[in-house]
Amino acid sequence: MLKRPIIIKKYGDKYKITICKLDVWEKEGYENFEIGKEKEKESDEIGKLRNNISRAKNKVFEYAKCNKWDYFATLTLDKRKQDRYDLQAYIRDLGQFIRDERKRTGCDIKYLLIPEQHKDAAWHMHGYFYGIPETDVQINSHGYYEWSRYSKRFGYCSLDEIKDKDRCDNYITKYISKEMGGLAIEKNKKLYYVSRGLSTAEVLHQAYTTEKLSTPDFENDFVEIKWLDTLGEVQALLRLL
Numbered sequence: 001m002l003k004r005p006i007i008i009k010k011y012g013d014k015y016k017i018t019i020c021k022l023d024v025w026e027k028e029g030y031e032n033f034e035i036g037k038e039k040e041k042e043s044d045e046i047g048k049l050r051n052n053i054s055r056a057k058n059k060v061f062e063y064a065k066c067n068k069w070d071y072f073a074t075l076t077l078d079k080r081k082q083d084r085y086d087l088q089a090y091i092r093d094l095g096q097f098i099r100d101e102r103k104r105t106g107c108d109i110k111y112l113l114i115p116e117q118h119k120d121a122a123w124h125m126h127g128y129f130y131g132i133p134e135t136d137v138q139i140n141s142h143g144y145y146e147w148s149r150y151s152k153r154f155g156y157c158s159l160d161e162i163k164d165k166d167r168c169d170n171y172i173t174k175y176i177s178k179e180m181g182g183l184a185i186e187k188n189k190k191l192y193y194v195s196r197g198l199s200t201a202e203v204l205h206q207a208y209t210t211e212k213l214s215t216p217d218f219e220n221d222f223v224e225i226k227w228l229d230t231l232g233e234v235q236a237l238l239r240l241l
Helices: 030-035 044-066 087-105 148-153 165-175 178-187 231-240
Strands: 004-011 014-020 071-075 110-117 123-130 137-139 145-147 157-161 202-209 223-228
Touching: 004 044, 014 231, 044 110, 044 165, 087 110, 087 148, 110 165, 123 165, 145 148, 223 231
Parallel strands: none
Antiparallel strands: 004 014, 004 202, 014 223, 071 123, 071 157, 110 123, 137 145, 145 157
């Protein structure tokens, strides 16, 4: 019988089992096959765009799932405080702002941020934050939580407490868009920005199997995937495989 690669990774407190239907074990980014069957014929540019988006989504999901977060954030820019159209300047100034806030408060502020453009091409951000001091989180005139010191420096922001992390982790990758991917290729920009020292997925097991997952959470022409909550469930599944 055909032996197929199986890999088990730990994402924070969750476990992901992936069985490949093709022998792509040695190919970098083989998990990109999750996105579905690609067209057999496509230009090099379209193929590069597709791969960039897929890799970025996988990495954003990994950072989201493997780390603890307090808030889902939307960050905007006030044209009186920051050039809304200069993403590189915004990233530079935001990074310095966060470093200064760490020094000021002693808090280990962490972030995972995805840039997005308004219809007029001005920039804003969506993403996660951890470690913002509670004293700096206030309710604004719209009834939303905001990071008051960010608002003073850059413009309006909103913070939502994360109540269903699994749902948020799945949702956040939707901000990695085809438009952003094309711009990243054209102007050598990143599709997401993260603070240093974030945890990533841990490989627990890799081997080959002739079995199939009985009830996968996701399946297409390339992979079968199942998520488990405990190490005991993983060990029980391995005995069957």
